[in-house]
Amino acid sequence: MTREVRVRFAPSPTGPLHIGGVRTALYNYLFARRHGGKMILRIEDTDSQRFVPGAEDYIIESLKWCGIEIDEGVGVGGPHAPYRQSERRELYLKYATQLVDAGWAYYAFDTAEELDALRKEYEGRGETFAYNFKVRTTLPTSLSLSKEEVEERIARGDIWVIRFKMPENEVVKMHDLIRGDVEVNTSTLDDKVLYKSVDALPTYHLANIVDDHLMEISHVIRGEEWLPSLPLHYLLYKAFGWTDSQPEFAHLPLLLKPTGGGKLSKRDGDKMGFPVFPLHWVSPTTGETARGYREDGYFADAFINMLALLGWNPGTEQEIFSMQELIDAFSLDRVSKAGARFQPDKAKWFNAQYMHRKSAEELSAFYQPILKEHGIEVSDEIAGKAAFIMKERATFVSDLWDLTSYFFVAPTEYEEKQLKKYWKGENPARLAELREVLASIDDFSLENTEKIVHAWITEKEYGMGQIMNSLRLALVGAGKGPGMYDVTSFIGKEECLKRIDHLIANVKPLE
């Protein structure tokens, strides 16, 4: 029996979504689409202390920008609504007490302060405190206290949590789709809190298992940082009697910092000169801002392509993938095991590749706002054409203005270096000659102009470099820009002659 593929991306709204999270969402999405399944967005806001307003909207907008579509979940709805855990809070206590009744969990009455003190005490002796089978009967829990006392404590309002009663000395055999078989002895594990007293909410572990079960999740694809809690999760499924419908697990390798050690963190980006977030972020509480790929000029498809290849490969030498191609090629068994160091240079390369492949129409949409900022009002067609001519030289849309400004603005100043080289000796006279040649051309198209001017240069036996560069000086004002005939045909005959006249009239030849 093959069951319907249902995966979920389950972020915690504690801040902006980091690119590691985007990649996790992406892999979930690709997996879902590849298998004709559903992609679910669940918001795990069970940490009332770290909740950040605006984070949820940020997450949703990020996924949208990336082209990761949600089939069910927050913002979309679906048969298992609500998908925000804070709105499901009544649900969890029932499951937690069910575990207590079945002997899989127990009440613990320690306060956070008492536990802190205990940890310090152990530390002082050079030991590590673990809340586990060794100590649970010596601490104030429903395992050490009488039934009456437990009931009394609860009745009088003592604080309590529900902890999982981790079995002693059992081997949990697990399977991970990426890592294979993993075994852990339960004696090395501790009694995790399942239900918190501070905010009367479940912890991740409980909420996660309950919701994955209720939402009929078939595959849990998440970051490697969750691997250590997999045994607990296996045992929770067992304790609830849900082992038969338990999802399969896949733990993704982490994204590492470009230099130095450790996983990529939210603080790294701005320091190292690249964004770690998909979108620009402004903290609603501190006002702090962080750069985003979108605002830095990256194309969403290039960004996604780059991210997809960080920890996964198609097994072929193809590097450029559309979302659909990624969906068709994706498979979990080609996900690598080791952490991937994030490489900003490669992100730029991908963006340049996408830039080179964009059509004039696509580029126009990106470029128009920039042109407007410079006070240039032109048709989409003109904007697209300018961008299209120079796209091969650009990595970002923001590079285009420097590359194409002379299509729209005549030079008023001339670059020193170019002047020294091409505005001396015979150059001015030759340019004047060229002006007349150009003036005589009726069909000012790129091809025709090139044909006529080249024929003239050949006939006169002039140096191509000298002629073309003095023309470049007149039209561009600097030693840069596209092919000269791109410029002449773009700005047209009249403007062309005007710019030549301006140079001749206003700048005295050198020497």
Next chain:
RNA sequence: GGCCCGUUCGUCUAUCGGCUAGGACGCAAGAUUUUCAUUCUUGAAAGACGAGUUCGACUCUCGUACGGGCUACCA
């Protein structure tokens, strides 16, 4: 410290016992070129270490080293 995961060019990676270890980014050189780029060609650059299994090991096993994760009433 304990537990778990990992380890091929600087980086991302291919290789699922036969390798002259392939590709990409970056780097270097050359070619093309009216500028700047692009593009193309070429080059330098890797199996952490030690045992074992095997006719043969980058691939399998064990150990060591190194890296990473987890070790909260955070996810």
